[in-house]
Amino acid sequence: MALWGMTIDLDLCTGCQACALACKAENNIPDVGTVDVRRGRRIAWMEVLVQTDPHHPGRARFLPRPCLHCDDPPCTKVCPVFATFRDHNGTVGQVYAQCIGCRFCMAACPYNAKYFNWRTYHDPGPGQNPQVSVRGKGVVEKCTFCHHRLLLAEDRARGEGRPLAPGDYVPACVEACPTGAITFGDLADPDSAVAHQARSPRAFRLLEELGTRPKVIHLAARRERDHA
Amino acid sequence: MRDLGPARGPLALRVDAALWGAVAVGAVALGLQLVEGMGITGLQQPVFWGVYTINFVYFIGIAHAGTLISAVLRLVGVTWTRPISRMAEVITLVMLCIGALQLLFHVGRPDRAPLFMILYGRFQSPLVWDLISITAYLLASALYLYLPLIPDLARLRDRGGHVAWVYAVLALGWVGNPGQTVVLRRAVNTMAVLVVPIAITVHSVIAFIFVSTLQPLWHSTIFPPYFVVGAIYSGLGAILVTMAVVRVSYELQDRLTDLHFRRLGRLFLVFALVWLYFTAVEHLAVGYSGGAHEREVLWRRFVGAEAPLFWTMIAANGLVPLLCLVSLRRSPMPKTVMAAGAVLIGMWLERYLIVVPSLMAPRLPVAVVSYWPSWVEAGVMLGSLGLFMLGFLAFGRLVPLLPVVELDDPVPANPASRSDGAVLRIVQQAVGGFVVLAVLGVCVWIGLLVDRAFLLDDVPWVAVAVGSVAVPVFLTMAAVVAVVTIILPGARDSAQG
Numbered sequence: 001m002a003l004w005g006m007t008i009d010l011d012l013c014t015g016c017q018a019c020a021l022a023c024k025a026e027n028n029i030p031d032v033g034t035v036d037v038r039r040g041r042r043i044a045w046m047e048v049l050v051q052t053d054p055h056h057p058g059r060a061r062f063l064p065r066p067c068l069h070c071d072d073p074p075c076t077k078v079c080p081v082f083a084t085f086r087d088h089n090g091t092v093g094q095v096y097a098q099c100i101g102c103r104f105c106m107a108a109c110p111y112n113a114k115y116f117n118w119r120t121y122h123d124p125g126p127g128q129n130p131q132v133s134v135r136g137k138g139v140v141e142k143c144t145f146c147h148h149r150l151l152l153a154e155d156r157a158r159g160e161g162r163p164l165a166p167g168d169y170v171p172a173c174v175e176a177c178p179t180g181a182i183t184f185g186d187l188a189d190p191d192s193a194v195a196h197q198a199r200s201p202r203a204f205r206l207l208e209e210l211g212t213r214p215k216v217i218h219l220a221a222r223r224e225r226d227h228a
Numbered sequence: 229m230r231d232l233g234p235a236r237g238p239l240a241l242r243v244d245a246a247l248w249g250a251v252a253v254g255a256v257a258l259g260l261q262l263v264e265g266m267g268i269t270g271l272q273q274p275v276f277w278g279v280y281t282i283n284f285v286y287f288i289g290i291a292h293a294g295t296l297i298s299a300v301l302r303l304v305g306v307t308w309t310r311p312i313s314r315m316a317e318v319i320t321l322v323m324l325c326i327g328a329l330q331l332l333f334h335v336g337r338p339d340r341a342p343l344f345m346i347l348y349g350r351f352q353s354p355l356v357w358d359l360i361s362i363t364a365y366l367l368a369s370a371l372y373l374y375l376p377l378i379p380d381l382a383r384l385r386d387r388g389g390h391v392a393w394v395y396a397v398l399a400l401g402w403v404g405n406p407g408q409t410v411v412l413r414r415a416v417n418t419m420a421v422l423v424v425p426i427a428i429t430v431h432s433v434i435a436f437i438f439v440s441t442l443q444p445l446w447h448s449t450i451f452p453p454y455f456v457v458g459a460i461y462s463g464l465g466a467i468l469v470t471m472a473v474v475r476v477s478y479e480l481q482d483r484l485t486d487l488h489f490r491r492l493g494r495l496f497l498v499f500a501l502v503w504l505y506f507t508a509v510e511h512l513a514v515g516y517s518g519g520a521h522e523r524e525v526l527w528r529r530f531v532g533a534e535a536p537l538f539w540t541m542i543a544a545n546g547l548v549p550l551l552c553l554v555s556l557r558r559s560p561m562p563k564t565v566m567a568a569g570a571v572l573i574g575m576w577l578e579r580y581l582i583v584v585p586s587l588m589a590p591r592l593p594v595a596v597v598s599y600w601p602s603w604v605e606a607g608v609m610l611g612s613l614g615l616f617m618l619g620f621l622a623f624g625r626l627v628p629l630l631p632v633v634e635l636d637d638p639v640p641a642n643p644a645s646r647s648d649g650a651v652l653r654i655v656q657q658a659v660g661g662f663v664v665l666a667v668l669g670v671c672v673w674i675g676l677l678v679d680r681a682f683l684l685d686d687v688p689w690v691a692v693a694v695g696s697v698a699v700p701v702f703l704t705m706a707a708v709v710a711v712v713t714i715i716l717p718g719a720r721d722s723a724q725g
Contacts, residue, residue: 040272040597051593065592074442080355081348100344101266101336103276104355107587108441112274112594116336118267137265138336207591210442 002164003090004145005187005215006174007197008064011222012181013048015062020046022176023066026146028128030121030135043115045143046173061221064182066173067092067113067143068206068214075105075114083140090187090215091145099139106140110210114142146171166192187215247614247621254611257604258333266336268604275587275599280334282579283609285434286462287327287616288362289455289575293463294320294369295427297492299420308491311483314631315474316467317373322619323466324369326612328362333608346673351681351691354436360698361430363670367705368423375416375712378402379633397655400717404633407719415708415716422704429697431459443586444522445514454506461499461545462575468492468568470620472561474629483630489560496567497553504546525589533598534585537577544574653717660713667706671699 023029023046032041049063069092076084076092083099086092094114106114122134131148135141153169166185174184185194197203202219261268271278298313335341349356382402385395402408432452439451468489475484511529514522529538552567584599623629674695681691 036267038597040274040595041267042273042595047594049593063592078353078355078440080350080353080359081344082350098344098348099337100341102331102334102341102355103336104353104437104441106273106276107443110442110591112590112592116273116276117265118271119265137267140336 001089001188002186003188003215004069004150004169005090005185005194005198005217006066006069006145006171007183007194007200007203007217007219009181009183009197009202009219010061010063011202011219012179013062013064014179015048015050016178017048018176018178019064019173019182020044020048022046022172023143026129026172027132027144028122028134030123032118032121036118041116041118043117043121043141045113045115045141047113063206063218064173065111065113065206066216067145068111068212068216069143069145071213071215072211074108074110074210074212078104078108080104089150091147091150092142093144093147094140094142096133096135096139096141101138101140103140110207110212111214114140116140244618244621247618250610250614251618252611253607254609254614257607257611261333261604261608262338268602270600270602270605272597272599274590274594274596275584277334277583277587278599279601279605279609280330282576282583283612284327284330284334285455285579285582286576287323287330287612288434289431289459289579290463290466291320291323291327291365291369292427292431292456292459293467294318294372295423296460296463297467299372299423299427302416302420303424308488310634311630312467312471312488312492314373314376315470315629316463317369317376318620318623318629319463319466319470320369321366321373322616322623324362324366325619326616328366330612331358349673349677349680350686351677351694352687354433354440356677357433357436357694358430360670360674360694361426361433364426364698364701364705365423365430367667367702368419368426371705371708372416372419372423374398375412375419376631376634377627378412378716379404380628380631383633384627393652396652397659400656400713401653402716405719408716411711411716411719415712418704418708422701426701428456431455438582444519444525444589445586446582448510448514450506450510450513454510457499457502457506458575458578461496461503462571464492464496464499465568465571465575468496468564469572472565474624475561478629480630483635486560489564490556493553493556493560493564493567496549496564496571500546500549500553500567500571507542507546521589521591525585528585528589529581533588534581538581541574541577541581544570545578546574548574656713656717660709663709664706667702667709671702671706674698674702 024044027045029043029045032043036042046064046066049065050060051063052060069090071086071090073084073086073092076086079085080102081098081100082095084092084094084105101116103116106112106116117135117137117139120137122128122136128134131152149171150169153164157164157168166189170184174182183194183197185192187195187198189195197219198217200219202222203217204220205214205217208214269278269280294313294316297309297316301309302313332338332341345356345359349359351357378399379402381395382399382404385392385399402412432455435451435455438446439448441447471484471488471492475481511526514526518526528534548570549567552563552570556563588596588598590596678688678691678695680686682688
């Protein structure tokens with residue numbers, strides 16, 4: 001059974017936001033409007049956070065943060081209606097048609113990776129990706145590791161009578177990264193590129209101390225290590 | 229017997245109009261929220277829980293007062309609280325309904341929430357525990373209000389009038405013979421025993437909504453008892469204010485005496501001290517050995533953005549009650565009411581300080597926008613308070629707010645009414661049967677939740693534990709309803725007391 005995961009090399013990240021934009025286009029992420037952005041209601045499944053360090057003023061690092069698809073997710077535990085759950089292949093799913101909008105999972109997520117539809121944001125016009133459902137008002141949404149791409153890739157592989165090959169299934173953000181900072185693949189396969197990266201001494205997991213075991217693994221920038 | 233009929237006159241009309249006005253404001257705000265979405269509130273990210281969550285915790289907290297006053301004190305044989313018990317139980321029941329409604333206002337999809345939690349309920353979530361415990365408390369407090377009311381209902385039935393038949397159905401053929409007295413006393417005692425643990429679980433489970441997350445200061449073992457203490461504290465405040473209002477407006481100085489205010493004030497003082505103790509312990513532990521992230525939230529409370537609210541809360545919940553209640557020898561009513569008013573504000577601030585500052589301190593460097601409730605939330609809160617007061621007044625107009633028969637020497641009810649018509653009996657048994665069936669349905673539902681937890685390997689042992697506590701509680705209540713509707717009307721005069 002595959003265990004889909006991702007590594008993000010912070011040394012290669014230039015903070016260009018290509019991943020965030022690709023994600024927005026791929027997943028029909030709505031534009032919430034200036035007023036709501038100012039009120040902190042932005043929706044960004046892939047968000048490039050800027051981390052500043054009080055000990056080194058003037059220096060910052062970029063921290064791309066999708067949903068971390070924790071292996072022990074705190075958000076799925078509190079959902080009262082099975083609207084969010086850990087799938088058999090390790091991804092954390094969110095079913096919009098089942099969500100009651102209680103925002104309990106948002107409170108439980110220590111990474112603030114979940115977003116709420118405060119109003120009817122989605123654009124009813126053309127230009128939507130038909131493979132991804134749009135979300136109505138009052139439900140929670142988040143990064144799905146482009147789950148629809150996995151379904152397509154599985155179908156294609158089954159049609160061609162072969163097992164799923166590495167590279168068949170890649171989320172939109174991985175494709176879009178111009179520096180190749182994001183690697184995606186099967187963490188359960190020890191020979192995969194992502195598993196190699198995950199074993200790097202630079203690998204760390206965000207807020208590892210909380211025991212959520214994220215499957216998005218960041219690689220610390222060498223530059224920072226030299227300064228440490 | 230003093231006629232505790234409704235107070236009529238221009239003042240009562242004006243109060244009514246004001247309350248309906250408040251409810252109308254709330255309804256308009258809520259309607260706009262339903263159409264526009266939650267965006268019309270002041271909620272945002274990362275403060276996605278706000279006034280509705282605070283009111284949910286706060287209102288259900290106030291609903292704990294009835295239990296303490298009437299059940300605990302009844303169990304330990306205290307009799308001076310009798311004139312207060314009915315009011316406390318009415319506050320409990322009405323506040324509980326209003327509090328449960330807050331959850332509907334809070335969710336993004338109120339059209340789905342109740343149905344989906346029943347159909348697809350998931351036993352791992354404290355929100356489902358909440359649904360179960362609030363259902364249990366709603367049923368238990370309704371029964372606990374209704375049972376001691378039966379003799380009063382019989383008296384209303386005997387008085388006649390055009391709604392006498394409603395009272396006749398509800399009075400269950402009560403004539404006050406020894407057999408009926410025994411059955412009723414046993415039923416009331418059973419409910420008194422049952423309602424205390426239910427009330428404690430209700431607010432513990434509400435605390436679990438916070439405890440089960442990883443947010444700073446929420447993830448704490450002190451929260452469940454702290455919530456229960458705070459709940460009873462604010463509930464006592466609500467009772468004291470209500471007592472004073474009822475005493476003044478119905479001129480009941482001889483029933484709700486200074487003695488009641490003095491003794492209840494002393495109990496209030498005890499809870500003020502317990503609350504201060506819990507607050508001190510919570511902050512001491514976090515300040516001493518909490519992580520950097522938790523201490524950041526702590527300092528926000530002490531000297532940061534929330535400091536004015538925090539110190540107001542300390543003054544309202546600690547300082548004012550202590551000063552007011554330390555000596556109640558002279559004019560106890562104004563003093564206790566002043567303390568109670570301060571606590572009612574202070575406990576709301578406490579709930580605010582629990583919910584908002586923790587959410588304002590995310591672990592990752594995401595954009596933080598400070599939270600300010602919009603007029604919609606204020607309107608819905610106003611409407612909720614208006615609805616509570618209207619509900620309380622409605623009770624006051626339909627049934628006596630003081631247990632009249634229990635306080636007076638019991639005048640035997642009209643024996644003629646004993647021969648209730650066959651239609652009346654059928655109606656009574658149909659209502660009783662419906663309640664029993666509904667309660668059994670809840671038990672079946674809990675069973676299905678446990679079963680699903682096993683099926684999906686979803687903390688089956690927690691599910692079994694919660695279910696094994698909840699099912700007997702519901703079954704006991706079904707048994708009480710069955711006994712009261714079937715045995716009570718036919719109980720013999722000859723039964724031994």
